[in-house]
Amino acid sequence: MNFKTRSAIKALNNGGVISIPTDTIQGLSCLPRFESAMQRLVDIKQRSEAKGLILLASDLIYIARYVADESMLIQLAKQTDKPTTYLVKASHQAPKLLLGGHNTIAIRLTKHPLIANLCTQTKSALVSSSANISGSREAKTLLDLRIYFKDELDYIIAPNNALNSPSSIINLHTGEKLR
Numbered sequence: 001m002n003f004k005t006r007s008a009i010k011a012l013n014n015g016g017v018i019s020i021p022t023d024t025i026q027g028l029s030c031l032p033r034f035e036s037a038m039q040r041l042v043d044i045k046q047r048s049e050a051k052g053l054i055l056l057a058s059d060l061i062y063i064a065r066y067v068a069d070e071s072m073l074i075q076l077a078k079q080t081d082k083p084t085t086y087l088v089k090a091s092h093q094a095p096k097l098l099l100g101g102h103n104t105i106a107i108r109l110t111k112h113p114l115i116a117n118l119c120t121q122t123k124s125a126l127v128s129s130s131a132n133i134s135g136s137r138e139a140k141t142l143l144d145l146r147i148y149f150k151d152e153l154d155y156i157i158a159p160n161n162a163l164n165s166p167s168s169i170i171n172l173h174t175g176e177k178l179r
Contacts, residue, residue, distance in 0.1 A: 001121075004157050005114065009121045016154030017041045019131050019145055022056060023083045023112040024167045025138045026131040026145070026159040029056070031124050032066070038097040038127055044152050047134045052100025054085055055107045057125040058116035063107050066094040066125070075172055083108060083167040087178070098127065108167055114157070130166060131159075138166075 011018050015034040020027055028045065030037035032055065042049055057063045060073050067073055068089040090098070090105035098105055108128075110116070118126060131139040132148060139145045142158045169178040 001117070005117055005121075008118060008155050008157055011155040012118065012122050012124075012126075014154070017044060017152075018155040018157070019139070019149070019153050020114060020118070020157045021160045022115060022128060023108075023110040024164050026140065027056075027128045028131050028153070029118075029126045029128050031122055032095055032098060032127050033124065035095060035097065038095060040152075041127065041129060042097060044149060045129060045132065045134050047129065048100075049097060050100050052102060052106060053098050054128045055098065055105065055125040056115055056119075056128045057107065057109055058111065058119040060109070062119050062123075062125040063109075066091055066098070066105050067107070068092075072172060081111075083110065083164075085167045085169045086172040087169065088172050104171070104173075106169065 008018050012031050015037045017028060017030045017037055017040050020029055028041050030041050055063055064073060068091045072088040085106050085108040087104040087106055090103055094105050131145060139148055140159055145156055
């Protein structure tokens with residue numbers, strides 16, 4: 001494991017907020033067990049708490065406790081390899097900041113090597129949101145991250161050149177495409 005990954009894991013395990021490249025765009029992340037980190041992430045982005053956040057995971061074991069209906073986990077596992085975020089009914093264990101006042105939770109399973117490593121090493125899903133100030137374009141460079149967030153992040157793994165666009169969002173219960 002390289003220095004950058006070890007440093008990101010340390011920051012996450014200490015309740016920090018980091019920026020990392022994901023399977024879609026550069027993101028801000030923290031661990032869902034730290035409510036203060038999720039609140040910091042929302043505050044740093046100047047994001048409404050009513051919007052909720054996404055859980056990224058490399059394996060169903062990291063999200064099972066947050067999903068109310070276990071049959072939804074099976075459906076999630078069968079979905080396409082294209083990065084897609086699915087809304088599913090949340091369990092009572094799901095932190096309120098993840099839900100944004102809704103009864104659903106946004107989940108994206110990914111095989112992205114960095115995300116998989118971070119999930120494995122922290123034994124957790126990652127809270128995720130785009131690396132930007134709400135209403136602004138996503139950060140695509142280290143300079144963008146420094147301009148947006150100055151020294152408010154605990155660690156940064158710089159964006160890579162493979163950045164794409166945000167994932168689609170689909171309600172898994174209704175099939176409705178929200179983005």
